[in-house]
Amino acid sequence: xxxxxxxxxxxxxxxxxxxxxxxxxxxxxxxxxxxxxxxxxxxxxxxxxxxxxxxxxxxxxxxxxxxxxxxxxxxxxxxxxxxxxxxxxxxxxxxxxxxxxxxxxxxxxxxxxxxxxxxxxxxxxxxxxxxxxxxxxxxxxxxxxxxxxxxxxxxxxxxxxxxxxxxxxxxxxxxxxxxxxxxxxxxxxxxxxxxxxxxxxxxxxxxxxxxxxxxxxxxxxxxxxxxxxxxxxxxxxxxxxxxxxxxxxxxxxxxxxxxxxxxxxxxxxxxxxxxxxxxxxxxxxxxxxxxxxxxxxxxxxxxxxxxxxxxxxxxxxxxxxxxxxxxxxxxxxxxxxxxxxxx
Amino acid sequence: xxxxxxxxxxxxxxxxxxxxxxxxxxxxxxxxxxxxxxxxxxxxxxxxxxxxxxxxxxxxxxxxxxxxxxxxxxxxxxxxxxxxxxxxxxxxxxxxxxxxxxxxxxxxxxxxxxxxxxxxxxxxxxxxxxxxxxxxxxxxxxxxxxxxxxxxxxxxxxxxxxxxxxxxxxxxxxxxxxxxxxxxxxxxxxxxxxxxxxxxxxxxxxxxxxxxxxxxxxxxxxxxxxxxxxxxxxxxxxxxxxxxxxxxxxxxxxxxxxxxxxxxxxxxxxxxxxxxxxxxxxxxxxxxxxxxxxxxxxxxxxxxxxxxxxxxxxxx
Numbered sequence: 306x307x308x309x310x311x312x313x314x315x316x317x318x319x320x321x322x323x324x325x326x327x328x329x330x331x332x333x334x335x336x337x338x339x340x341x342x343x344x345x346x347x348x349x350x351x352x353x354x355x356x357x358x359x360x361x362x363x364x365x366x367x368x369x370x371x372x373x374x375x376x377x378x379x380x381x382x383x384x385x386x387x388x389x390x391x392x393x394x395x396x397x398x399x400x401x402x403x404x405x406x407x408x409x410x411x412x413x414x415x416x417x418x419x420x421x422x423x424x425x426x427x428x429x430x431x432x433x434x435x436x437x438x439x440x441x442x443x444x445x446x447x448x449x450x451x452x453x454x455x456x457x458x459x460x461x462x463x464x465x466x467x468x469x470x471x472x473x474x475x476x477x478x479x480x481x482x483x484x485x486x487x488x489x490x491x492x493x494x495x496x497x498x499x500x501x502x503x504x505x506x507x508x509x510x511x512x513x514x515x516x517x518x519x520x521x522x523x524x525x526x527x528x529x530x531x532x533x534x535x536x537x538x539x540x541x542x543x544x545x546x547x548x549x550x551x552x553x554x555x556x557x558x559x560x561x562x563x564x565x566x567x568x569x570x571x572x573x574x575x576x577x578x579x580x581x582x583x584x585x586x587x588x589x590x591x592x593x594x595x596x597x598x599x600x601x602x603x604x605x606x607x608x609x610x611x612x613x614x615x616x617x618x619x620x621x622x623x624x625x626x627x628x629x630x631x632x633x634x635x636x637x638x639x640x641x642x643x644x645x646x647x648x
Numbered sequence: 649x650x651x652x653x654x655x656x657x658x659x660x661x662x663x664x665x666x667x668x669x670x671x672x673x674x675x676x677x678x679x680x681x682x683x684x685x686x687x688x689x690x691x692x693x694x695x696x697x698x699x700x701x702x703x704x705x706x707x708x709x710x711x712x713x714x715x716x717x718x719x720x721x722x723x724x725x726x727x728x729x730x731x732x733x734x735x736x737x738x739x740x741x742x743x744x745x746x747x748x749x750x751x752x753x754x755x756x757x758x759x760x761x762x763x764x765x766x767x768x769x770x771x772x773x774x775x776x777x778x779x780x781x782x783x784x785x786x787x788x789x790x791x792x793x794x795x796x797x798x799x800x801x802x803x804x805x806x807x808x809x810x811x812x813x814x815x816x817x818x819x820x821x822x823x824x825x826x827x828x829x830x831x832x833x834x835x836x837x838x839x840x841x842x843x844x845x846x847x848x849x850x851x852x853x854x855x856x857x858x859x860x861x862x863x864x865x866x867x868x869x870x871x872x873x874x875x876x877x878x879x880x881x882x883x884x885x886x887x888x889x890x891x892x893x894x895x896x897x898x899x900x901x902x903x904x905x906x907x908x909x910x911x912x913x914x915x916x917x918x919x920x921x922x923x924x925x926x927x928x929x930x931x932x933x934x935x936x937x938x939x940x941x942x943x944x945x946x947x948x949x950x951x952x953x954x955x956x957x958x959x960x961x962x963x964x
Contacts, residue, residue, distance in 0.1 A: 489663050492943045496902030497936055500924045505674045581797040585906045588799055612818060614811040621807060624800035632795035639791060
């Protein structure tokens with residue numbers, strides 16, 4: 306993602322300056338922090354709520370331009386990024402788009418591209434069984450999937466990487482203990498783990514984060530542990546040890562940057578898995594709760610009420626939405642792997 | 649080899665003990681007992697119970713016995729083959745589980761019967777000429793089908809084949825006895841989701857073999873390309889997919905949950921979800937037991953198979 310910053314006397318073009326790691330980090334924060342606050346804190350934001358997402362919109366657009374520019378060699382990555390950023394843009398701009406209220410019942414079972422029997426509101430994607438606008442529910446629905454999916458993946462990565470570094474670098478008893486608990490968790494089928502954890506803690510976004518961490522962190526731990534074992538005998542690690550650095554410093558500043566590459570690709574794939582998991586869990590009734598719009602919930606509700614060909618749009622629209630988002634993550638991962646193999 | 653298998657089995661026993669202990673610990677909390685009560689008696693029924701009545705109910709269900717005693721008893725029972733009784737269905741867990749596992753077994757058999765040839769052929773055709781148009785098309789299809797979550801595949805198939813064309817039934821509850829037509833959509837859903845992953849792994853393995861020296865020699869000495877692929881490349885290229893296919897068994901156990909719930913097919917996954925939602929601890933314990941055993945056994949089979957197929961690998 307980060308192209309090199311070369312310090313020529315003439316100031317580099319704007320896009321180059323924005324591609325520097327620091328600038329990208331700031332842009333990501335500008336996009337991500339408001340979105341997370343908006344979804345997690347929601348109504349507690351008070352007066353800020355209507356405005357908080359405004360800076361995120363330009364940040365998302367600039368990030369998209371930068372991503373396309375950095376990955377232009379790989380078509381797969383560009384297509385993937387386009388899909389992902391489309392939904393990101395929908396997520397950050399949902400409050401400002403001219404949409405109907407996603408939770409307000411208007412007229413039930415109106416087919417797509419029609420006016421329905423009452424009033425003159427035109428429904429692009431029709432309405433659901435309670436008469437709520439499908440277009441608006443689809444656009445609003447991506448907010449929660451994206452925020453919870455990414456948060457869960459990030460937390461799982463932090464935990465998994467930390468344990469992986471400890472197991473790989475310290476070895477000995479630490480390694481035995483961590484690996485055994487990793488194996489215990491890995492030998493559960495993922496769904497069993499999800500169902501048990503969520504059933505115990507109760508269904509909510511924060512608990513999904515915990516469940517995903519339990520399910521994903523052991524696998525991440527294994528990858529990081531393997532990579533750490535591979536690089537811990539390098540000279541720069543010995544140099545740091547000779548300098549008398551603490552193990553924690555070595556893990557974070559010497560080992561972590563060097564295991565970064567394979568982890569980023571794996572993270573893109575895992576984002577896809579997590580999105581699938583959240584949608585599936587919500588469909589099973591263990592995930593996010595009504596009434597706020599969410600793709601999994603839309604499927605769950607429609608699967609009970611709309612099992613007729615005429616009304617199958619209620620099922621197909623959320624199914625296609627979630628598929629495009631996951632396809633985006635997977636194509637991005639594929640493209641990034643292609644790029645990293647080329648260098 | 650024998651030592652390796654033995655060590656794995658010991659590890660499996662340890663994992664089962666730790667996992668079942670944790671499950672008992674979770675299900676022993678007051679909140680969970682209350683949940684079981686609400687699931688059985690209804691929310692109103694529980695709120696109208698006096699504290700003494702509630703305690704009596706717990707006694708009747710055997711839930712008031714201290715946790716370690718219940719756990720010890722359960723361990724002993726399992727060792728003698730008794731898996732306890734289901735609170736929800738008030739039958740013995742053993743036969744219930746066996747029945748559901750049989751249904752999931754039928755499902756899994758057909759999934760594997762279709763998925764293995766399909767994914768191997770796709771993977772070999774794609775990996776044969778890396779970077780060609782054929783490779784790109786097949787790889788894209790593989791990524792594409794894997795990207796559609798099972799729930800979405802299930803929906804699209806149902807809408808097209810059941811609701812639209814009316815060729816197949818939309819639900820697979822098998823109320824009127826076994827009916828193969830009800831099996832088609834769940835099997836297809838699982839195959840479509842899973843085949844892409846195995847195909848991509850096969851492709852990677854095939855592509856790697858194709859770059860090796862002995863293949864180049866075979867091509868250069870003028871053997872027909874088909875001959876090179878079938879006689880030389882396939883032998884080595886199919887070793888890695890073997891392990892992956894065996895490990896899919898483990899994936900299938902979690903994959904079936906959503907498919908069985910959506911199609912209302914009475915299998916292992918649906919049983920597990922219902923039991924967990926009800927707080928039916930003995931059923932959840934039995935399901936977990938089966939799941940862990942299958943997971944570890946499939947790992948052992950894949951490891952042992954790998955060493956047999958590839959004599960260069962030796963376990964230390």
